[in-house]
Amino acid sequence: MTRVALYRKYRPQNFNEVLGQASAMKILENAVKSSSFSHAYIFCGPRGIGKTSVARIMAKAVNCKNPKDGNPCNRCEACKSINEQTALDIIEIDAASNRGIDEIRDLREKVKFSPSELKYKVFIIDEVHMLTKEAFNALLKTLEEPPEHALFIMATTEIHKIPATVISRCQRFDFQRISDTELIKGLTNIAKKEEIEIDDEATSVIVRASEGGFRDAISILDQISTHTGSKKKIGKDDIAGLLGLVGSDKIEKLFNMIETSEKKNALDFLSELLEQGADIGQLTKGLLVSYQKSMKKELDDKEKLSKYIAAVEILSKSNIAFKYALYPQLSLEVAVLKIMNILDGDILEAAKENINSNGSQQISEKISNMPKDKRSFEKKDNPEFQWHEILLEIKSKNNSIHAFVKESEPVIVGEEIHLIFPYKFHKERIEDRKNKKVVEEAINKVSGIKYKIICKVGEVKNRPESKKEPVKENFELDKEKNNDINLNEVLDVLGGELV
Numbered sequence: 216m217t218r219v220a221l222y223r224k225y226r227p228q229n230f231n232e233v234l235g236q237a238s239a240m241k242i243l244e245n246a247v248k249s250s251s252f253s254h255a256y257i258f259c260g261p262r263g264i265g266k267t268s269v270a271r272i273m274a275k276a277v278n279c280k281n282p283k284d285g286n287p288c289n290r291c292e293a294c295k296s297i298n299e300q301t302a303l304d305i306i307e308i309d310a311a312s313n314r315g316i317d318e319i320r321d322l323r324e325k326v327k328f329s330p331s332e333l334k335y336k337v338f339i340i341d342e343v344h345m346l347t348k349e350a351f352n353a354l355l356k357t358l359e360e361p362p363e364h365a366l367f368i369m370a371t372t373e374i375h376k377i378p379a380t381v382i383s384r385c386q387r388f389d390f391q392r393i394s395d396t397e398l399i400k401g402l403t404n405i406a407k408k409e410e411i412e413i414d415d416e417a418t419s420v421i422v423r424a425s426e427g428g429f430r431d432a433i434s435i436l437d438q439i440s441t442h443t444g445s446k447k448k449i450g451k452d453d454i455a456g457l458l459g460l461v462g463s464d465k466i467e468k469l470f471n472m473i474e475t476s477e478k479k480n481a482l483d484f485l486s487e488l489l490e491q492g493a494d495i496g497q498l499t500k501g502l503l504v505s506y507q508k509s510m511k512k513e514l515d516d517k518e519k520l521s522k523y524i525a526a527v528e529i530l531s532k533s534n535i536a537f538k539y540a541l542y543p544q545l546s547l548e549v550a551v552l553k554i555m556n557i558l559d560g561d562i563l564e565a566a567k568e569n570i571n572s573n574g575s576q577q578i579s580e581k582i583s584n585m586p587k588d589k590r591s592f593e594k595k596d597n598p599e600f601q602w603h604e605i606l607l608e609i610k611s612k613n614n615s616i617h618a619f620v621k622e623s624e625p626v627i628v629g630e631e632i633h634l635i636f637p638y639k640f641h642k643e644r645i646e647d648r649k650n651k652k653v654v655e656e657a658i659n660k661v662s663g664i665k666y667k668i669i670c671k672v673g674e675v676k677n678r679p680e681s682k683k684e685p686v687k688e689n690f691e692l693d694k695e696k697n698n699d700i701n702l703n704e705v706l707d708v709l710g711g712e713l714v
Contacts (some may be wrong), residue, residue: 221435223309224433224633242388244285248282248284255366256438257382258390260372260392261392264392264429269390270370273366274434275333277337278293278334278712284555293333304331304337308321308322308339310342310344314347315347319353326365329362335364335365335366336366337368338365339369343371343377355381359387392411394427398432402421405433406436422435424458438457443557450650461498466504469484469485478555481551482552485547490575503527506523509523510523522557525557529554608660609653612656620634620654624676631656635675642671
């Protein structure tokens, strides 16, 4: 018999078995019990906490022939066919791979037909936020006036991406991360049934690593039990080795080295940890937790607090960059060096950070070695604010705007950024309200500061170099006139791409 993964084997089969969502489950139970359930639901929340499982339970509950207190019996033919995924009237759609308008049109056609076997035809749309705008529009009318035999249940981890017009036509349930206590109880129960020996410390390590997701917790337990074998009792070191976790004592040692600016020792120790199998993401998370604790202790010390906040910002940006880095270790090493330079006062003058009474920050000036009235975006002057990153952000939104802005020279004047353009046409194009908004949003996203854009025409003396892709080819439009143009420039302006 083919082995079944533990997270599938122990998928909850009724509302009572769902962890951490007691309030929502009670409402759904009562809705089924009184036959007053909605025609459309939307379940939102982090991954691995039971949204799709609850959708299937709901599908069984409304079709069960012998429900008990709103829960499916799991013994009737309807429940069995749904559990075995053979029920023709339960249609599950993965919106991540079926996100277009054609798939939704097909769904609308299927909705019209009455169920072939069950009482209700249930459509479960997972990762619904992945649907295109056109697909959502096609779904609206069906959600507003569905036939009586249809029930829609949508699940998403990113509720903010779903149009308000769709949400307003559904009953919304916000699923919460599962508490550590409930996760430990659930894992202990599964380990007992599977005859897996695991100590309490190891269970706690799994729970912390899963970050409130039961599916992740079960998957880790399944993986480590297979890795260690059935004869060995699982300890916390086994979990740490498998997941690349770093002990709190080692994190504290690295943190103290950073705080005392032991640059060589810190980098050597960091390399040692990574060679031993430590995960870069877990290392970064550990340092972030250490700085979080330090911030709470120093809420009344404005200078220390500002430095800790700056360190958190650097680590957070570094953590986001890991997935794109060619050499992730180097990215973390650079982040650690930046933090030590902050603590030494070499790069950032943290005292210039404005900290309010609640301990939050408003960054007024980051670069201490620049004149207040006029600062350029050159990398040598401003290591934290590289113009090429802003250009890349603009390009991701609009190629045409990017083509014009990259010809300008940006100069910071107080809380304004003056863009000096070589031609009036460039200036007027960016001064357009919509285009200007794109530029301002890109600068705000990269810098974290809301600058006002002022467009001017003048001599461009010190335009920052942007990172350009190599020119692939020069195309000759008119051989007789020998007019050669750069293909990349044409693509930038027209928003096209080379196929």
